[in-house]
Amino acid sequence: MLFRPNPSLGVPIYLQLMEQVKHAVETGALRPGDQLPGIRPLAEELVINPNTVAKAYRELEHEGVIELRHGAGAFVTAHGGGRKAADKVRAAQPVVAAAVERLRARGLTDEEIRRMFEAELAGLTRTGGPRG
Amino acid sequence: MADAPVIEIAGLQKRYASVDAVRGLDLQVPRGSIFGFLGRNGAGKTTTIKMLLGMARPSGGSARVFGLAADAPHASVEIRRRTGFVSEDKELYDFMTVDDLVRFTAPFFPRWRRDLEERYRRTFELRGDMKVKTLSRGMRTKLALLLALCRGAELLVLDEPTAGLDPAVTEEVLQALVGHVARDETTVFFSSHQIAEVEQIADRIAIIDRGRAVLTGALDDLRDNFRRVQLVFDREAPQTTFRAAGVARVRRQGRVLTVVTSGGAEPILDEARALGPVSVDVAPVTLKDIFLETVATED
Numbered sequence: 001m002l003f004r005p006n007p008s009l010g011v012p013i014y015l016q017l018m019e020q021v022k023h024a025v026e027t028g029a030l031r032p033g034d035q036l037p038g039i040r041p042l043a044e045e046l047v048i049n050p051n052t053v054a055k056a057y058r059e060l061e062h063e064g065v066i067e068l069r070h071g072a073g074a075f076v077t078a079h080g081g082g083r084k085a086a087d088k089v090r091a092a093q094p095v096v097a098a099a100v101e102r103l104r105a106r107g108l109t110d111e112e113i114r115r116m117f118e119a120e121l122a123g124l125t126r127t128g129g130p131r132g
Numbered sequence: 133m134a135d136a137p138v139i140e141i142a143g144l145q146k147r148y149a150s151v152d153a154v155r156g157l158d159l160q161v162p163r164g165s166i167f168g169f170l171g172r173n174g175a176g177k178t179t180t181i182k183m184l185l186g187m188a189r190p191s192g193g194s195a196r197v198f199g200l201a202a203d204a205p206h207a208s209v210e211i212r213r214r215t216g217f218v219s220e221d222k223e224l225y226d227f228m229t230v231d232d233l234v235r236f237t238a239p240f241f242p243r244w245r246r247d248l249e250e251r252y253r254r255t256f257e258l259r260g261d262m263k264v265k266t267l268s269r270g271m272r273t274k275l276a277l278l279l280a281l282c283r284g285a286e287l288l289v290l291d292e293p294t295a296g297l298d299p300a301v302t303e304e305v306l307q308a309l310v311g312h313v314a315r316d317e318t319t320v321f322f323s324s325h326q327i328a329e330v331e332q333i334a335d336r337i338a339i340i341d342r343g344r345a346v347l348t349g350a351l352d353d354l355r356d357n358f359r360r361v362q363l364v365f366d367r368e369a370p371q372t373t374f375r376a377a378g379v380a381r382v383r384r385q386g387r388v389l390t391v392v393t394s395g396g397a398e399p400i401l402d403e404a405r406a407l408g409p410v411s412v413d414v415a416p417v418t419l420k421d422i423f424l425e426t427v428a429t430e431d
Contacts, residue, residue: 007328007331008328008331008418009416009418010355010416011355012351012355012356014352039314040314040315043310043311044307044310044314047303047306047332047333048310048332049166049310049333050310051164051165051166051335052335052352119412122414
């Protein structure tokens with residue numbers, strides 16, 4: 001089984017499922033045109049709420065990763081929403097590499113750099129009001 | 133009408149001679165949801181379920197199922213006709229066989245599902261000639277569940293359906309439930325004190341403690357909004373109160389201040405920065421943590 005969300009993680013199950021589908025697409029475990037399990041069989045197999053599977057599929061369709069064909073099921077899109085995401089990541093890689101290089105040059109350890117990225121992502125370093 | 137909740141409880145109370153079993157309970161169960169009613173033993177779960185099904189009279193407030201007042205006698209008959217119920221002790225006629233019991237039960241329900249009966253007899257491995265009184269606890273639960281699932285009910289009310297079952301049978305029971313909901317668009321209201329199974333299959337929950345809902349909502353929203361914020365200081369952590377809404381608990385331990393909030397980390401962080409901590413960490417909170425925090429604050 002490709003998907004295995006962990007209900008006691010504190011992260012919504014539908015988000016875990018979305019990540020796992022995207023990961024499967026990015027690694028090629030799922031290819032464009034491949035069919036995903038139906039909502040009911042997947043809910044039954046993973047023993048999770050069918051509404052949760054439906055929500056994950058809806059969001060994945062919204063993001064262009066899969067397409068829901070009426071009555072036929074869910075399919076990985078032809079252009080591969082996953083491939084687009086992978087390209088974006090690949091294009092951004094040099095930016096991160098350059099930043100890490102400069103930080104190392106300043107004498108920061110990898111652990112310090114990792115913590116700084118995490119703090120930045122969590123919004124802990126902002127001095128202004130709430131995001132947005 | 134499609135948006136009307138299947139169960140609507142407002143200010144519900146039940147007072148027995150010396151105990152207030154339910155003390156102003158509020159909750160709503162939307163159609164199509166699997167609703168986990170989570171609480172410790174003695175929190176008021178069974179009493180609430182009895183009032184929903186007209187087996188106990190509320191001392192105050194109201195309970196409505198399918199829009200019908202649960203304490204009105206004729207409405208209660210209608211509610212029970214449209215509801216599959218599995219009681220905590222899974223009471224079944226011990227002198228019957230599985231076949232006897234199914235044949236005895238089916239005629240009461242005009243929408244009895246023969247197809248599902250066949251399916252669950254097979255998946256639950258319930259042989260027709262098995263005597264009810266010799267069934268294990270797990271098999272007994274499966275039989276009670278079969279009888280509830282096959283009546284074509286719109287609503288399933290299950291009181292501690294997995295109590296006393298081993299993990300494998302628990303998984304089988306949960307699997308049957310999610311499969312049933314996906315196929316037949318049933319609403320499920322189940323009580324439990326097992327956090328793991330609630331977070332596995334429920335999409336909405338209420339945590340009941342001493343007769344009151346201390347927390348109710350969509351599980352995804354709770355997972356998104358509950359956060360533990362940990363502040364470390366280079367001195368004794370300051371004595372402080374947070375103005376942000378949703379702060380469930382603040383703990384000081386030496387140089388560490390831990391805040392558990394139901395309102396997301398953002399509002400806390402603004403206040404936290406003003407205190408000048410040397411480090412700030414934000415972590416998600418599991419349902420188990422949420423349960424322990426919300427139930428404990430009632431003390």
